[in-house]
Amino acid sequence: MTTAIDVSRLADLLREAAKAEIMPRFRNLADGDIRQKTSATDLVTEADEAAERFIARECRSLLPGALFVGEESVAADPALLDRLQEADLAVIVDPVDGTANFATGVPLFAVMAAVVSKGETVAGLIYDPLGDDCMLAEQGAGARRRLGSGEEVALKTAGHQPMAEAVGFISYTYFPEAQKTALLPRLAGVKIAANFRCAGQEYRLLASGGSQFSVYSKLMPWDHLPGCLITAEAGGHIAKADGSPYTPNDRDGTLIAACSEETWQAARTALFPEFA
Structure with a gap:
């Protein structure tokens, strides 16, 4: 601190x-x-x-x-x-x-x-x-x-839920076209896959127990640094899909923020099996 x-x-x-x-x-x-x-x-x-x-x-x-x-x-x-x-x-x-x-x-x-x-x-x-x-x-x-x-x-994040019962936020606008094409059919396995067009409100829901995970690309620091720290300090797990930590200097890649490490692993396996 x-x-x-x-x-x-x-x-x-x-x-x-x-x-x-x-x-x-x-x-x-x-x-x-x-x-x-x-x-x-x-x-x-x-x-x-x-x-x-x-x-x-x-x-x-x-x-x-x-x-x-x-x-x-x-x-x-x-x-x-x-x-x-x-x-x-x-x-x-x-x-x-x-x-x-x-x-x-x-x-x-x-x-x-x-x-x-x-x-x-x-x-x-x-x-x-x-x-x-x-x-x-x-x-x-x-x-x-x-x-x-x-x-x-x-604040405390939610408990783990299987993907079939999970609420997730998916901001796929800036994904490369091939990755987006592969990702969209996989969302059928998620109970609710939403997009508020506002990362701040999505992180607020995640950090307070209202959702299980969020997925982003185009990792601009003002969009993700606040929510990632709040989520992590509330009990969540944050990392890029390749397993590397998310840092203030990251701009690109796939970011998964989840209510727990177990949920992070489940989200990566279900949505990005190429990294699992």
């Missing part, structure tokens, strides 16, 4: 940013407030950019000298992401995870942050602006849900 970072204050910052810059714009965006980045499903809104500026400004006071890596900052300057490998301390932020949902008025989005120290994720936070609660974890200290009232409750 790190004692040098005020994780509770960081949670406050995410909440403040959501109340000031995100929620006033929810279902209240003008046409010019939504723009495409790389495709019709890869969007940025005024809320994303304003919230990231808010969080970056406050983080300069909270963690002076830390590298700030925001999704929208990297969109403007891709070289920023490479600096993460060398940073002694970094804050990684996704100001609105689930922007496509947010932009169309769907109430499934989140604000996420992770703190990386010398190549290890030492803190992770996922704030739900609509539910007004934050899931957070510090390395080695467990995971908890912090309610809007300030009350905190411990």
Whole structure:
């Protein structure tokens, strides 16, 4: 666990940013407030950019000298992401995870942050602006849900279920075509295979016992570092499909996050037998 970072204050910052810059714009965006980045499903809104500026400004006071890596900052300057490998301390932020949902008025989005120290994720936070609660974890200290009232409750992942009874989230959009073609028929063996278009909300469900596993490719750090630490600290098991650990420097590959190591093994065997 790190004692040098005020994780509770960081949670406050995410909440403040959501109340000031995100929620006033929810279902209240003008046409010019939504723009495409790389495709019709890869969007940025005024809320994303304003919230990231808010969080970056406050983080300069909270963690002076830390590298700030925001999704929208990297969109403007891709070289920023490479600096993460060398940073002694970094804050990684996704100001609105689930922007496509947010932009169309769907109430499934989140604000996420992770703190990386010398190549290890030492803190992770996922704030739900609509539910007004934050899931957070510090390395080695467990995971908890912090309610809007300030009350905190411990998080625990679900028990193992066979794939025929399991709930899983599958984000297959960015899988290579051959891998996607092989994967889709295998999902018939899963009880529920869903996709919220919001990794933050999917990790929240996994870490609190509402699902058994999640599968991702395109491993951008702001999408996965917070949820992976929270899930692991709640009792789950995280690794890439080839068995290697997921690190802040990973960008590609297949990531499996599961409620337990047994479930992780079962998900890999059922969905990616080529790695088993």
